[in-house]
Amino acid sequence: MTAASPSRLSINQETIKQWSLEELAEGCTSAGISRVGLWRSPVQEYGVERAAKLMRDAGLSVTSLCRGGFLTATDPELRTAALDDNRLAIDEAATLGTDTLVLVSGGLPPGARDLAAARERIADALAILAPYAFACGVRLAIEPLHPMFASDRCVVSTLGQALDLAERFPASHVGVVVDTYHVWWDDQAPAQIARAGATGRIHSFQVADWITPLPAGVLLGRGKLGDGSIDLRAFRSMVDATGFTGPIEVEIFNESLWARPGPEVLTEIVERYRQHVLE
Amino acid sequence: MTAASPSRLSINQETIKQWSLEELAEGCTSAGISRVGLWRSPVQEYGVERAAKLMRDAGLSVTSLCRGGFLTATDPELRTAALDDNRLAIDEAATLGTDTLVLVSGGLPPGARDLAAARERIADALAILAPYAFACGVRLAIEPLHPMFASDRCVVSTLGQALDLAERFPASHVGVVVDTYHVWWDDQAPAQIARAGATGRIHSFQVADWITPLPAGVLLGRGKLGDGSIDLRAFRSMVDATGFTGPIEVEIFNESLWARPGPEVLTEIVERYRQHVLE
Numbered sequence A, B: 001m002t003a004a005s006p007s008r009l010s011i012n013q014e015t016i017k018q019w020s021l022e023e024l025a026e027g028c029t030s031a032g033i034s035r036v037g038l039w040r041s042p043v044q045e046y047g048v049e050r051a052a053k054l055m056r057d058a059g060l061s062v063t064s065l066c067r068g069g070f071l072t073a074t075d076p077e078l079r080t081a082a083l084d085d086n087r088l089a090i091d092e093a094a095t096l097g098t099d100t101l102v103l104v105s106g107g108l109p110p111g112a113r114d115l116a117a118a119r120e121r122i123a124d125a126l127a128i129l130a131p132y133a134f135a136c137g138v139r140l141a142i143e144p145l146h147p148m149f150a151s152d153r154c155v156v157s158t159l160g161q162a163l164d165l166a167e168r169f170p171a172s173h174v175g176v177v178v179d180t181y182h183v184w185w186d187d188q189a190p191a192q193i194a195r196a197g198a199t200g201r202i203h204s205f206q207v208a209d210w211i212t213p214l215p216a217g218v219l220l221g222r223g224k225l226g227d228g229s230i231d232l233r234a235f236r237s238m239v240d241a242t243g244f245t246g247p248i249e250v251e252i253f254n255e256s257l258w259a260r261p262g263p264e265v266l267t268e269i270v271e272r273y274r275q276h277v278l279e
Helices: A021-030 A040-046 A048-057 A076-096 A115-135 A159-166 A189-198 A232-241 A262-276 B021-030 B040-046 B048-057 B076-096 B115-135 B159-166 B189-198 B232-241 B262-276
Strands: A009-012 A035-039 A061-069 A100-104 A139-142 A174-179 A202-207 A248-250 B009-012 B035-039 B061-069 B100-104 B139-142 B174-179 B202-207 B248-250
Touching: A009 A061, A009 A262, A021 A035, A021 A040, A021 A048, A021 A262, A035 A040, A035 A048, A040 A048, A040 A061, A040 A076, A048 A076, A061 A076, A061 A202, A076 A100, A076 A115, A100 A202, A115 A139, A115 A159, A139 A159, A139 A202, A159 A174, A159 A189, A174 A189, A189 A202, A189 A232, A202 A232, A248 A262, B009 B061, B009 B262, B021 B035, B021 B040, B021 B048, B021 B262, B035 B040, B035 B048, B040 B048, B040 B061, B040 B076, B048 B076, B061 B076, B061 B202, B076 B100, B076 B115, B100 B202, B115 B139, B115 B159, B139 B159, B139 B202, B159 B174, B159 B189, B174 B189, B189 B202, B189 B232, B202 B232, B248 B262
Parallel strands: A009 A035, A009 A248, A035 A061, A061 A100, A100 A139, A139 A174, A174 A202, A202 A248, B009 B035, B009 B248, B035 B061, B061 B100, B100 B139, B139 B174, B174 B202, B202 B248
Antiparallel strands: none
């Protein structure tokens, strides 16, 4: 790490998706970045053990693995498959040496309209998965997704809902992800961040900015830090005020970033992180 | 009204936007519908007095006028213009004989990131506008818009936030709109509907369904009743349980509806309303 590097910054690999895992390791190391967040699919393609060694050899620590979850199916076969896949994700997280598996809980099954019942099925699944994860040294981090994803990706839409689920379990087993993109609009977010911090349940802190117009499908509409409506510094301060000293992960899904050379994107991320997230 | 007509159903004119005001009056009357929700722009084009007479002569009551609001500007000139425009909207509502002006509060001004301050500016504007509206026999109905509109259209994202604003004023001056499309994802919505009903602040109840994928810009992505994820009947029951007996307004912005013959669309709306909203 260079003297000038922001020590808490973690680069979520989806932000510079054009990079292979090897390019990510090389690029981050060259830039003095010592933390990365990884995704299952590229890690599986590269080989989990091999990816773990690559990161270790580069001196990179893995701050989170994205993602487990999708725990809302009613069909017994789908449900069993989801639980099996989450156990595998937990194993992968342990192999990578990260203590945090991010969960995107899942949307409504086809034809379903009962959000409360879907949220209960998540709780039921957590009761099965959390002890397994704990035994593997991995914490499950429930990520509330913006309410625009409530039907198709994640019925957990607010930090309050995520904490209502997490608090049924020990903080060492289940916590939450605070992602500015998903919670910025919520006037309850400051109180819920305090609640999460007070019980040691902020297992991951991610930053991205909110910009409009949203693209079709809305998934790839995240803004670069500083381009949008979110007071990122205020959120960082709120999270810090709880005593959280963990990584700050930049996770931006934006096709314009993927179209540029990785090193250039990384340099810009570091600059914007300093300018808009740090003081 | 025919014996079979659902008496509380109101057709928001944007749902069948391809109809002129005269076609709307004719079409609704023929179908035994006695209530409509109107929008300012087509009413202004037709002439406000003239539109009022058209509706009166057709025996139609106007359940709401959409929309005032956009009260978040910081620039003094823009702010004065917004207040003037809202006074005009109140006058138009009074002329049309509706007691309800729907307010879409406004998003963040360019470059702004302070949602709380924007919400305070709405409260300041309501303090000016609400007495004027009351004197004209018009209630202001704050519509919380889905959080995906928080930056560019409406910083009021939940019923809870809308009620926090409304309750600073008498219920006869300021209330809220319950629109299923905007609040369906919120686990606090049932409690907030009860809160709104208990103080007589449900000034409008609107229904549309939630479907995905969302189109670019997300404005025209509303689903036909029954096509999506919202338990519309449950919401109607919750609203009714507060003692609300007012109109149920169908407001769907969907280009596929606008591309079809109006009478056919209206017939389908009535059928789906019976099937998915009523018992």
